[in-house]
Amino acid sequence: RPQIPPVHVNEQHTLPKSDEEEDISAAEISLLQKIVRKGLVENKHDIEVQRKDPTSPLYSIKSFEELRLKPDLLKGVYAMGFNAPSKIQETALPTLLADPPQNMIAQSQSGTGKTAAFVLAMLSRVDPKKDYPQVLCLSPTYELAIQTGEVAARMSQFCPEIKIRYAVRGEEVPRGSKLQEHIIIGTPGKVVDWGVKFRFLDLGKITVFVLDEADVMIATQGHQDQSFRIHKLLPRNCQMMFFSATYENDVMEFAEAIVSSPVIIRLKREEESLNNIKQYYVMCRNQDEKYSAIANIYGVVSIGQAIIFCHTRKTASWLAEKMSQDGHAVALLSGELTVEQRISVLDRFREGKERVLITTNVLSRGIDVEQVTIVVNYDLPIDLHRQPDCETYLHRIGRTGRFGKSGIAINLVDGFRIHQYPKAN
Ligand code: ADP
Secondary structure (H helix, E strand, C coil): CCCCCCCCCCCCCCCCCCCCCCCCCCCHHHHHHHHCCCCCCCCCEEEEEECCCCCCCCCCCCCCCHHHHHHHHHHHHHHHHCCCHHHHHHHHHHCCCCCCCCCEEEEEEECCCCCHHCCCCCCHHHCCCCCCCCCECCCCHHHHHHHHHHHHHHHCCCCCCCCCCECCCCCCCCCCCCCCEEEEEEEEEHHHHHHCCCCCHHHHHCCCCCCCCCHHHHHHCCCHHHHHHHCCCCCCCCCCEEEEEECCCCHHHHHHCCCCEEEEEEEEECCCCCCCCCEEEECCCCCHHHHHHHHHHHHCCCCCCEECCCCCCCHHHHHHEEEEHHHHCCCCCCCCCCCCHHHHHHHHHHHHCEEEEEEEEECCCCCCCEEEEEEEEECCCCCCCCEEHHHHHHHHHCCHHHHHHHEEEEECCCCCHHHHHCCCC
């Protein structure tokens, strides 16, 4: 097992600023998704590939053996329980491992196997006989860098000769020394310090450069400029790998500024189908009516589990407290919890220890709990301008009825004035 210096994940996570709205950063959501995810996200779409030279062959693999990896690395892949490549890995891996190296921009939803793909590429590109950094991976935050490092450590568990080092806050290097580890995984600020200011590593010797979670990266102040500073010092023939969960214009502009002549692969997001979800609403004149609606619903949740979404943290904790006082077993998940606390709440819910989970928007995306059959919107989602937020609504009710099961969504509608609604024919 490679010796990675221990780093402690005990830092206090930044609290959302206001009590009104949940203000969870893209990086936090991404981290939470990574930690609570238990396996691959399925996707039936075909991969879209764009490349400069359409005549150059593009391979796709159906097994990890076809990649001709070092046996100890293949052993590590199987030890992680990966039997066959995921959809994105089938297409990305042959290109990432090809000789001569090719640049790649890959985009697919979180959970589809991007990290595992580039970590495998990073590990197989290392020449352990050379004792200097050859592979550099930039992640947007400390916690995300640690997640990637842990995947690298597990995958290389049978390759003790490969050394990995974190370049994140809290890590120190004595002045004047040179790093000897082969792989550096870090945040842009620290890598600028180490590579540009103190020259602990020679960026001119990097052969593989990975930019992970590029969409989260550009959402973070200053990260884009620091990435450009690092990029400028990399050798011309350095292989560039760029990964993102989304494909917005600003992400693609960033990608194209960093990655020349890339093979671009995209896996479209699987649409959430609402066919098997029944949607209801209950008109409630005031909080009391909302509360009795909730209490009634609680009474009938005998199969499966329910998630209740509230607009503010204040409502969520008020509701959780009131329901507990009335003898209902409920769990509360909101933004003021640390990542560790959130995971433990979700784990308990997943194990069925509580049948009802009360939350704010933290949980509206990405996290699957199979047994959820009822989603309740205690408050209907609205955006910052207090307009209906349809996307969040779809994400929320999509938490139920997953994997082809049927689900129910119940909306508690309040603050209405009947005469404002257009008359139905
Ligand atoms: P992404 O980086 O796109 O979010 P990850 O690489 O983190 O996706 O993979 C998501 C989850 O699926 C992780 O739990 C990972 O261990 C698992 N996983 C990745 N590749 C495979 C595979 N080929 N077979 C089985 N599980 C996989």
